[in-house]
Amino acid sequence: MILLVFLLLVTSGSSFAADIINIPLHPVKAPIESFRRVLDDPQLTPPNSTAPEVKLRFLKAEYNAYITIGTPGQVFNVIFDTGSADLWVPSVKCDEDNIACQTHNQYNASASKTYEAVGDPFRVNYPYGGVKGHLSRDTVTVAGIPIKDHVFAEVLEQSDVFQDTSADGILGMGFAHLSVDRKPTVFDKMVEQNLVPAPVFSFYFQSYREDKDESESVLTLGGTNPDHYTGNFTFVDLTRVRMSNGFGTFCKQGCPAIVDSGNTLIIGPFTETGDLNRRLGGIRVLGIPGMYRFHCSRLNRMPDLEFIINGTPLTLTSKEYTMEVDGTCLSAILGRRFGYRKPRYWILGTFFMRTYYTQFDRENFRIGFAKANHSSK
Incomplete structure (x- = not known):
C-alpha cells in the first residue's frame, strides 16, 4: 500500500550538494548511542584493476x-x-x-x-x-x-x-x-x-541491522560495481532536486533537496516532518526534537513512501524508513529547525542510499539511482 508520494523535480546546475546551500553540511548524527560498532584495525583497500573501492x-x-x-x-x-x-x-x-x-x-x-x-x-x-x-x-x-x-x-x-x-x-x-x-x-x-x-x-x-557488521559497505571510485545493484539506473540532472507529495500537503511548490552521504537520516523541515510522522502514526520522542517513534507491531501495516524521479518511482518500505534500536522503533525521518531566511531543504541521507545504490556522475552532471542488491549480503 502506497499512501505518501514524493515527486522529485530537477533544474539544471552543477552541484551534487545543492548550490543553494552557502556552507557545507555537517553530518547530522542519529542520537542513538547503541549504534556503536567495534572498529577493526585500519586496513587500506588496495587499488583495483578497474575502479578502486x-x-x-x-x-x-x-x-x-x-x-x-x-x-x-x-x-x-x-x-x-x-x-x-x-x-x-x-x-x-x-x-x-x-x-x-x-x-x-x-x-x-x-x-x-x-x-x-x-x-x-x-x-x-x-x-x-x-x-x-x-x-x-x-x-x-x-x-x-x-x-x-x-x-x-x-x-x-x-x-x-x-x-x-x-x-x-x-x-x-x-x-x-x-x-x-x-x-x-x-x-x-x-x-x-x-x-x-x-x-x-x-x-x-x-x-x-543490530546484529550485522556493516563492513561490506563500499565507495567505488571511478565507476560502479554491478554486484551492488540490480536493474537500470534512473538519472536526475543536477543540481536542485525538488520534492512534493501526492496529497499536496507537503512542499506544495516543491522543496530543495540534496543526496548526502554525510548524513545518516532523511531530514526535512521541522513542521513538515512532524506532520508526516504523525500521519504515519508516530509519537514524539521526548528530549530529541524532531524525532518520532512507532509501535513496532504497526510496522507491517504502515504505508510505503514513494519518491518519483523523472517519472520513475523509488519506494521505501516502512522497514526502510524506520530503525529498531533496543526494542524501540524510531523514524528515520528527522525534523530540523531552520534559521531565519535559510533555505528549507530536505536531505536524503544514507537511509535512502541504503535502499538505492547511488552513482554520482561528474562528467554528465547527474545522479543515478538503482535498487541496491542486498540479496547475497
Whole structure:
C-alpha cells in the first residue's frame, strides 16, 4: 500500500550538494548511542584493476573509512561526504584544552617527508558547530592510491560537537565550488592525475541491522560495481532536486533537496516532518526534537513512501524508513529547525542510499539511482 508520494523535480546546475546551500553540511548524527560498532584495525583497500573501492564501516551512526596523509602515511578515519568539498583533519598543533581534537588522530606535519606549508586560514561553520585552522599540502592516500600535492586543512580548533564522533575528519566529495577556498577536491585530483578510470563514484551502503557488521559497505571510485545493484539506473540532472507529495500537503511548490552521504537520516523541515510522522502514526520522542517513534507491531501495516524521479518511482518500505534500536522503533525521518531566511531543504541521507545504490556522475552532471542488491549480503 502506497499512501505518501514524493515527486522529485530537477533544474539544471552543477552541484551534487545543492548550490543553494552557502556552507557545507555537517553530518547530522542519529542520537542513538547503541549504534556503536567495534572498529577493526585500519586496513587500506588496495587499488583495483578497474575502479578502486573504499571499504566503509558503520560506527556511531556514521559510515567511515581510513585514509592516510603524508609520507610515511598517518592514518585518519574520515567521512566521505557528498554534502561538502573540503578535506580536514585535526592537527598535532591544536590546543591541549580542545577535547574534540585531543580525542582523535592528529596530523603531524614535521613527521611527513612530503609536507609543504600553505598557511592560508581555513574556517567552516556547520549547522551544529565548526572547525578552524590553516591549509597545508601533502600526499593523501585513498584506497591505496597516492594523490600527490593535495591541499587540505589542519584543524586547530573544533566545536564540542565533534568530541564524540567516530571520525577524525571529513573528506568532501562535492564540487570544488562548495569548498571554503574553491580548491580542487580529493576526487578532482584523482581525476586530474588519471588515478581513476572515469569521473564517476558510487556508494553502496549495507542494510542496517543490530546484529550485522556493516563492513561490506563500499565507495567505488571511478565507476560502479554491478554486484551492488540490480536493474537500470534512473538519472536526475543536477543540481536542485525538488520534492512534493501526492496529497499536496507537503512542499506544495516543491522543496530543495540534496543526496548526502554525510548524513545518516532523511531530514526535512521541522513542521513538515512532524506532520508526516504523525500521519504515519508516530509519537514524539521526548528530549530529541524532531524525532518520532512507532509501535513496532504497526510496522507491517504502515504505508510505503514513494519518491518519483523523472517519472520513475523509488519506494521505501516502512522497514526502510524506520530503525529498531533496543526494542524501540524510531523514524528515520528527522525534523530540523531552520534559521531565519535559510533555505528549507530536505536531505536524503544514507537511509535512502541504503535502499538505492547511488552513482554520482561528474562528467554528465547527474545522479543515478538503482535498487541496491542486498540479496547475497
